[in-house]
Amino acid sequence: MTQPSSNETVRLFWAVLPPLPVRQALSAVLEQAASAGLLAGARAVSADNLHFTLHFVGSTPVQRVRELEAAGRQLAAQHTAFELSLQGLGAFPKPQHAKIVWLGASDGAAQLVSLAQAISAADAQLGFPVEARAFVAHLTLARLKAPRDVRALLAALVLPAALSFEVQALSLMRSHLDERGARYAELARVPLRVAQAAPPA
Numbered sequence: 001m002t003q004p005s006s007n008e009t010v011r012l013f014w015a016v017l018p019p020l021p022v023r024q025a026l027s028a029v030l031e032q033a034a035s036a037g038l039l040a041g042a043r044a045v046s047a048d049n050l051h052f053t054l055h056f057v058g059s060t061p062v063q064r065v066r067e068l069e070a071a072g073r074q075l076a077a078q079h080t081a082f083e084l085s086l087q088g089l090g091a092f093p094k095p096q097h098a099k100i101v102w103l104g105a106s107d108g109a110a111q112l113v114s115l116a117q118a119i120s121a122a123d124a125q126l127g128f129p130v131e132a133r134a135f136v137a138h139l140t141l142a143r144l145k146a147p148r149d150v151r152a153l154l155a156a157l158v159l160p161a162a163l164s165f166e167v168q169a170l171s172l173m174r175s176h177l178d179e180r181g182a183r184y185a186e187l188a189r190v191p192l193r194v195a196q197a198a199p200p201a
Contacts, residue, residue: 008062009059009060009061009062010059010060010062010065010174011057011058011059011060011174011175011176011177012057012058012060012065012068012172012173012174012175012187013053013054013055013056013057013172013173013175014053014054014055014057014072014119014123014170014171014172014173015051015052015053015054015170015171015173016051016052016054016084016112016115016167016169016170016171017050017051017171017186018050018051018052018086018139018165019165020047022086022163022165023047023048023050024047025160025163026047026050026086026103026139026141026159026163027044027046027047027050029157029158029159029160030044030045030141030142031044033153033156033157036156038152038153038156038157039142039153041144041145041146041148042101042142042143042144042145043142043143043145043181044141044142045140045141045142045143048184049182049183049184050139050140050141051139051171051173051184052105052112052137052138052139054112054115054116054119054120054135054170055116055119055120055123055131056131057123057128058128058129060128064126065172065187065188067126068123068126068128068172069172069187069188069190071122071123071125071126072119072122072170072172072188072190073190074122075118075119075122075170075190076169076170076190076191076192076193077191077192077193078118078193079111079114079115079118079192079193080192080193080194080195081166081167081168081191081192081193081194081195082108082111082166082167082192082195083107083108083164083165083166083167084105084107084108084109084111084112084164084165084166084167085105085106085107085108085162085163085164086103086104086105086106086139086159086163086164087103087104087105087106087159087163088103088104088105088106089101089102089103089104089141089154089157089159090102090103090104090138090154091150091154092138095149095150095151095154096149096151097147097148097149098144098147098148098149098150099143099144099147100140100142100143100144101140101141101142101143101144101150101153101154102138102139102140102141103138103139103141103159104136104137104138104139105137105138105139107164108164108167109137111167112137112167113135113137115167115170116135116137117135119170120135143181167192168191168192169189169190169191169192170189170190170192171186171188171189171190172186172187172188172189172190173185173186173187174186174187
């Protein structure tokens with residue numbers, strides 16, 4: 001994890017980061033699709049950048065990073081870790097005229113939505129803007145350079161079976177844009193409450 005080193009403004013967002021093996025498995029699927037020519041005109045998201053965005057905070061004075069981290073830490077302690085299953089491919093704004101290809105969630109999606117709503121509300125109490133769009137649980141896989149029909153791509157992508165992981169923490173991320181696209185750095189990670197084991201029968 002890295003911390004900004006100067007008195008600057010940074011672009012921040014809260015996210016859930018899948019563990020490395022999950023991100024590598026998804027990256028392998030995208031590499032296979034690229035080799036088959038299915039990603040022509042698209043830029044696949046690298047394994048390092050795969051994530052679920054919970055709330056985009058936006059441009060933030062660096063002095064407020066610790067304030068955001070503290071609010072996130074307090075909130076995370078009120079939510080229990082949970083299992084999230086990755087399932088369902090889609091595209092924004094629609095498959096027939098797509099700009100983004102994404103992977104959704106099934107089991108655990110309701111907890112992810114609850115977490116996103118809670119972190120958005122906590123940030124709003126600190127004076128940060130609330131996104132007008134309703135939260136949709138999705139992990140961006142690829143971005144199209146120009147909108148096009150991706151229905152064939154969605155049908156051709158074959159994901160590993162039973163792809164899931166335990167959501168154990170929230171990450172406060174910094175986004176930096178340059179000519180190569182977006183690069184992300186984790187500024188802070190705040191743990192969710194550990195689930196209590198069921199008592200023996």
